[in-house]
Amino acid sequence: MDIDRLQKRFSSPSGDLRVFEDLSMKFPENTITVILGPSGCGKTTLLNILAGFMPYDGGVIRRKPKQISYLFQEPRLLPWRTVERNISLVLEHHITDRVKQNEAVHHYLELVGLQRFAGHYPHELSGGMKQRAAIARAFACPSQLLLMDEPFQALDLDLRISLVNSFTRLWEEDPKTTIFVTHDIQEALMVADTVTVFSKAPAQVRGTVKISIPRSQRSLEDAELSKVERKVLSLLLSSRG
Ligand code: ADP
Ligand code: MG
Numbered sequence: 001m002d003i004d005r006l007q008k009r010f011s012s013p014s015g016d017l018r019v020f021e022d023l024s025m026k027f028p029e030n031t032i033t034v035i036l037g038p039s040g041c042g043k044t045t046l047l048n049i050l051a052g053f054m055p056y057d058g059g060v061i062r063r064k065p066k067q068i069s070y071l072f073q074e075p076r077l078l079p080w081r082t083v084e085r086n087i088s089l090v091l092e093h094h095i096t097d098r099v100k101q102n103e104a105v106h107h108y109l110e111l112v113g114l115q116r117f118a119g120h121y122p123h124e125l126s127g128g129m130k131q132r133a134a135i136a137r138a139f140a141c142p143s144q145l146l147l148m149d150e151p152f153q154a155l156d157l158d159l160r161i162s163l164v165n166s167f168t169r170l171w172e173e174d175p176k177t178t179i180f181v182t183h184d185i186q187e188a189l190m191v192a193d194t195v196t197v198f199s200k201a202p203a204q205v206r207g208t209v210k211i212s213i214p215r216s217q218r219s220l221e222d223a224e225l226s227k228v229e230r231k232v233l234s235l236l237l238s239s240r241g
Pocket of ligand 2 (some may be wrong): 045147
Protein backbone atom coordinates (compact mmCIF):
# COMPACT_ATOMS: atom_id res chain seq x y z
CA MET A 1 0.00 0.00 0.00
CA ASP A 2 1.15 3.56 -0.50
CA ILE A 3 -0.10 7.06 0.07
CA ASP A 4 0.69 9.86 -2.29
CA ARG A 5 0.40 13.55 -1.37
CA LEU A 6 -2.17 12.97 1.31
CA GLN A 7 -3.89 16.11 2.55
CA LYS A 8 -5.93 16.55 5.69
CA ARG A 9 -7.22 19.69 7.38
CA PHE A 10 -9.41 20.15 10.42
CA SER A 11 -11.47 23.30 10.19
CA SER A 12 -12.63 25.24 13.20
CA PRO A 13 -13.95 28.78 13.75
CA SER A 14 -10.47 29.85 14.83
CA GLY A 15 -8.88 28.62 11.59
CA ASP A 16 -7.70 25.52 9.78
CA LEU A 17 -5.30 23.00 11.25
CA ARG A 18 -3.23 21.41 8.49
CA VAL A 19 -2.30 17.93 9.63
CA PHE A 20 -1.08 16.52 6.29
CA GLU A 21 0.22 18.64 3.48
CA ASP A 22 1.39 16.28 0.73
CA LEU A 23 2.41 13.34 2.91
CA SER A 24 3.75 10.46 0.81
CA MET A 25 4.78 7.06 2.18
CA LYS A 26 5.10 3.43 1.15
CA PHE A 27 4.07 0.51 3.32
CA PRO A 28 5.68 -2.60 1.81
CA GLU A 29 3.49 -5.67 1.89
CA ASN A 30 3.86 -7.93 4.92
CA THR A 31 6.29 -5.70 6.76
CA ILE A 32 5.95 -3.71 9.99
CA THR A 33 6.33 0.05 9.68
CA VAL A 34 6.62 1.80 13.04
CA ILE A 35 5.70 5.47 13.15
CA LEU A 36 7.17 7.70 15.84
CA GLY A 37 6.61 11.43 16.14
CA PRO A 38 5.64 14.29 18.40
CA SER A 39 2.22 14.29 20.09
CA GLY A 40 -0.40 15.86 17.88
CA CYS A 41 1.54 15.41 14.63
CA GLY A 42 -1.19 13.30 13.04
CA LYS A 43 -0.35 9.64 13.73
CA THR A 44 -3.83 8.66 14.91
CA THR A 45 -5.36 10.74 12.12
CA LEU A 46 -3.35 8.77 9.55
CA LEU A 47 -4.55 5.44 10.96
CA ASN A 48 -8.14 6.70 11.08
CA ILE A 49 -7.95 7.78 7.44
CA LEU A 50 -6.49 4.41 6.42
CA ALA A 51 -9.18 2.59 8.42
CA GLY A 52 -11.82 4.59 6.53
CA PHE A 53 -13.08 6.22 9.75
CA MET A 54 -12.20 9.69 8.56
CA PRO A 55 -12.34 11.49 5.18
CA TYR A 56 -9.29 13.19 3.69
CA ASP A 57 -9.01 16.30 1.55
CA GLY A 58 -6.63 15.27 -1.21
CA GLY A 59 -4.08 12.79 -2.42
CA VAL A 60 -4.33 9.12 -3.24
CA ILE A 61 -4.19 5.90 -1.25
CA ARG A 62 -3.13 3.00 -3.46
CA ARG A 63 -3.50 -0.76 -3.08
CA LYS A 64 -5.28 -0.50 0.24
CA PRO A 65 -6.28 -3.97 1.46
CA LYS A 66 -9.99 -4.54 1.95
CA GLN A 67 -9.89 -6.28 5.31
CA ILE A 68 -8.37 -4.25 8.11
CA SER A 69 -7.74 -4.96 11.80
CA TYR A 70 -7.27 -2.05 14.21
CA LEU A 71 -5.71 -2.40 17.65
CA PHE A 72 -6.36 0.58 19.91
CA GLN A 73 -4.80 1.66 23.18
CA GLU A 74 -7.81 0.21 24.99
CA PRO A 75 -8.91 -3.36 24.17
CA ARG A 76 -12.50 -2.53 23.11
CA LEU A 77 -13.87 -6.00 23.79
CA LEU A 78 -17.63 -6.50 23.89
CA PRO A 79 -18.42 -6.73 27.62
CA TRP A 80 -21.43 -9.04 27.17
CA ARG A 81 -19.46 -11.69 25.29
CA THR A 82 -16.90 -14.10 26.71
CA VAL A 83 -13.30 -13.87 25.51
CA GLU A 84 -13.91 -16.83 23.23
CA ARG A 85 -17.03 -15.26 21.71
CA ASN A 86 -15.33 -11.90 21.24
CA ILE A 87 -12.84 -13.68 19.01
CA SER A 88 -15.31 -15.97 17.23
CA LEU A 89 -17.23 -12.83 16.21
CA VAL A 90 -14.54 -11.83 13.71
CA LEU A 91 -14.23 -15.40 12.38
CA GLU A 92 -17.88 -16.20 11.80
CA HIS A 93 -18.01 -14.98 8.24
CA HIS A 94 -14.99 -16.76 6.89
CA ILE A 95 -15.10 -19.98 8.91
CA THR A 96 -18.66 -21.22 9.05
CA ASP A 97 -17.95 -24.72 10.36
CA ARG A 98 -18.45 -24.53 14.15
CA VAL A 99 -15.75 -27.06 15.00
CA LYS A 100 -13.16 -25.34 12.81
CA GLN A 101 -14.19 -21.98 14.24
CA ASN A 102 -13.63 -23.26 17.73
CA GLU A 103 -10.24 -24.70 16.80
CA ALA A 104 -9.16 -21.37 15.31
CA VAL A 105 -10.32 -19.40 18.36
CA HIS A 106 -8.39 -21.69 20.69
CA HIS A 107 -5.32 -21.58 18.49
CA TYR A 108 -5.14 -17.78 18.83
CA LEU A 109 -5.98 -17.87 22.54
CA GLU A 110 -3.17 -20.34 23.09
CA LEU A 111 -0.68 -18.15 21.24
CA VAL A 112 -1.44 -15.25 23.60
CA GLY A 113 -1.56 -17.52 26.67
CA LEU A 114 -5.27 -17.11 27.38
CA GLN A 115 -6.67 -20.57 26.68
CA ARG A 116 -7.70 -21.03 30.33
CA PHE A 117 -9.73 -17.84 30.21
CA ALA A 118 -11.76 -18.58 27.09
CA GLY A 119 -15.03 -18.66 29.03
CA HIS A 120 -14.35 -15.52 31.08
CA TYR A 121 -15.97 -12.15 30.49
CA PRO A 122 -13.76 -9.10 29.88
CA HIS A 123 -14.51 -7.61 33.34
CA GLU A 124 -13.02 -10.75 34.91
CA LEU A 125 -9.65 -10.14 33.25
CA SER A 126 -6.75 -7.82 34.05
CA GLY A 127 -5.84 -4.98 31.68
CA GLY A 128 -2.97 -6.97 30.19
CA MET A 129 -5.15 -10.04 29.62
CA LYS A 130 -7.81 -7.96 27.89
CA GLN A 131 -5.19 -6.49 25.58
CA ARG A 132 -3.94 -10.03 24.85
CA ALA A 133 -7.48 -10.97 23.86
CA ALA A 134 -7.64 -7.92 21.59
CA ILE A 135 -4.37 -8.99 19.93
CA ALA A 136 -5.74 -12.53 19.42
CA ARG A 137 -8.87 -11.01 17.85
CA ALA A 138 -6.81 -8.79 15.51
CA PHE A 139 -4.98 -11.86 14.20
CA ALA A 140 -8.04 -14.10 14.07
CA CYS A 141 -9.65 -11.65 11.66
CA PRO A 142 -8.55 -12.52 8.11
CA SER A 143 -7.17 -9.03 7.47
CA GLN A 144 -4.29 -8.01 5.25
CA LEU A 145 -3.66 -4.69 7.00
CA LEU A 146 -3.13 -4.25 10.71
CA LEU A 147 -3.26 -0.76 12.25
CA MET A 148 -1.94 -0.37 15.80
CA ASP A 149 -2.33 2.85 17.78
CA GLU A 150 -0.10 2.68 20.86
CA PRO A 151 -1.71 -0.60 21.91
CA PHE A 152 0.69 -1.33 24.78
CA GLN A 153 1.02 2.18 26.14
CA ALA A 154 -1.24 1.85 29.16
CA LEU A 155 0.60 -1.18 30.55
CA ASP A 156 3.59 -1.52 32.83
CA LEU A 157 7.01 -2.55 31.56
CA ASP A 158 6.90 -6.33 32.20
CA LEU A 159 3.49 -6.66 30.61
CA ARG A 160 4.54 -4.55 27.68
CA ILE A 161 7.55 -6.76 27.01
CA SER A 162 5.46 -9.91 27.20
CA LEU A 163 2.75 -8.46 24.93
CA VAL A 164 5.32 -7.31 22.41
CA ASN A 165 6.65 -10.89 22.42
CA SER A 166 3.16 -12.37 21.96
CA PHE A 167 2.56 -9.92 19.17
CA THR A 168 5.76 -10.72 17.28
CA ARG A 169 5.11 -14.45 17.67
CA LEU A 170 1.65 -14.11 16.15
CA TRP A 171 2.94 -11.81 13.46
CA GLU A 172 5.76 -14.13 12.37
CA GLU A 173 3.23 -16.92 12.05
CA ASP A 174 0.85 -14.78 10.03
CA PRO A 175 2.55 -11.67 8.61
CA LYS A 176 0.34 -8.77 7.54
CA THR A 177 1.15 -5.29 6.34
CA THR A 178 1.34 -3.50 9.68
CA ILE A 179 1.48 0.14 10.74
CA PHE A 180 2.42 0.42 14.37
CA VAL A 181 2.25 3.80 16.12
CA THR A 182 4.10 4.04 19.42
CA HIS A 183 5.92 6.50 21.68
CA ASP A 184 8.31 3.85 22.88
CA ILE A 185 11.61 3.63 20.99
CA GLN A 186 12.47 0.23 22.50
CA GLU A 187 9.16 -1.20 21.31
CA ALA A 188 9.93 0.23 17.88
CA LEU A 189 13.38 -1.37 17.86
CA MET A 190 12.07 -4.82 18.80
CA VAL A 191 9.20 -4.84 16.31
CA ALA A 192 9.92 -2.74 13.21
CA ASP A 193 11.18 -3.58 9.77
CA THR A 194 11.22 0.17 9.18
CA VAL A 195 11.01 3.04 11.66
CA THR A 196 9.60 6.26 10.22
CA VAL A 197 9.81 9.50 12.19
CA PHE A 198 7.26 12.26 11.58
CA SER A 199 7.81 15.98 12.08
CA LYS A 200 5.33 18.21 13.88
CA ALA A 201 2.10 18.95 12.00
CA PRO A 202 1.78 19.29 9.10
CA ALA A 203 3.51 15.93 9.37
CA GLN A 204 6.33 15.16 7.00
CA VAL A 205 8.60 12.14 7.03
CA ARG A 206 11.69 13.32 8.89
CA GLY A 207 13.54 10.13 8.20
CA THR A 208 13.31 6.39 7.85
CA VAL A 209 15.55 3.74 9.40
CA LYS A 210 15.50 0.13 8.27
CA ILE A 211 16.27 -2.70 10.70
CA SER A 212 17.61 -5.79 9.01
CA ILE A 213 18.34 -7.89 12.12
CA PRO A 214 15.76 -10.73 12.25
CA ARG A 215 13.19 -10.01 14.98
CA SER A 216 13.89 -13.28 16.77
CA GLN A 217 17.58 -12.33 17.14
CA ARG A 218 17.11 -8.80 18.41
CA SER A 219 18.24 -7.75 21.83
CA LEU A 220 18.28 -4.23 23.21
CA GLU A 221 21.85 -4.81 24.39
CA ASP A 222 22.98 -5.58 20.86
CA ALA A 223 25.50 -3.07 19.47
CA GLU A 224 23.94 -3.01 16.02
CA LEU A 225 20.50 -2.24 17.45
CA SER A 226 22.05 0.51 19.60
CA LYS A 227 23.32 2.11 16.43
CA VAL A 228 19.79 2.06 15.02
CA GLU A 229 18.54 3.52 18.30
CA ARG A 230 20.92 6.45 18.06
CA LYS A 231 19.78 7.19 14.50
CA VAL A 232 16.12 7.08 15.53
CA LEU A 233 16.80 9.29 18.55
CA SER A 234 18.53 11.93 16.50
CA LEU A 235 15.62 11.94 14.03
CA LEU A 236 13.20 12.32 16.93
CA LEU A 237 15.17 15.22 18.36
CA SER A 238 15.19 16.92 14.97
CA SER A 239 11.44 16.26 14.55
CA ARG A 240 10.67 18.65 17.39
CA GLY A 241 12.05 21.64 15.54
P1 ADP B 1 -1.19 12.10 17.30
O1 ADP B 1 -1.93 10.80 17.23
O2 ADP B 1 0.03 12.15 16.43
O3 ADP B 1 -0.88 12.52 18.70
P2 ADP B 1 -3.66 13.15 16.18
O4 ADP B 1 -3.70 12.50 14.85
O5 ADP B 1 -4.56 12.61 17.23
O6 ADP B 1 -2.16 13.24 16.70
O7 ADP B 1 -4.03 14.68 16.00
C1 ADP B 1 -3.37 15.54 15.09
C2 ADP B 1 -3.92 16.94 15.26
O8 ADP B 1 -5.25 16.99 14.76
C3 ADP B 1 -4.01 17.40 16.73
O9 ADP B 1 -3.70 18.77 16.79
C4 ADP B 1 -5.44 17.14 17.08
O10 ADP B 1 -5.88 18.02 18.09
C5 ADP B 1 -6.15 17.40 15.78
N1 ADP B 1 -7.39 16.59 15.63
C6 ADP B 1 -7.45 15.24 15.65
N2 ADP B 1 -8.71 14.80 15.43
C7 ADP B 1 -9.47 15.92 15.28
C8 ADP B 1 -10.85 16.16 15.02
N3 ADP B 1 -11.71 15.13 14.88
N4 ADP B 1 -11.26 17.44 14.92
C9 ADP B 1 -10.40 18.48 15.04
N5 ADP B 1 -9.08 18.33 15.28
C10 ADP B 1 -8.61 17.07 15.39
MG1 MG C 1 -2.54 9.46 18.75
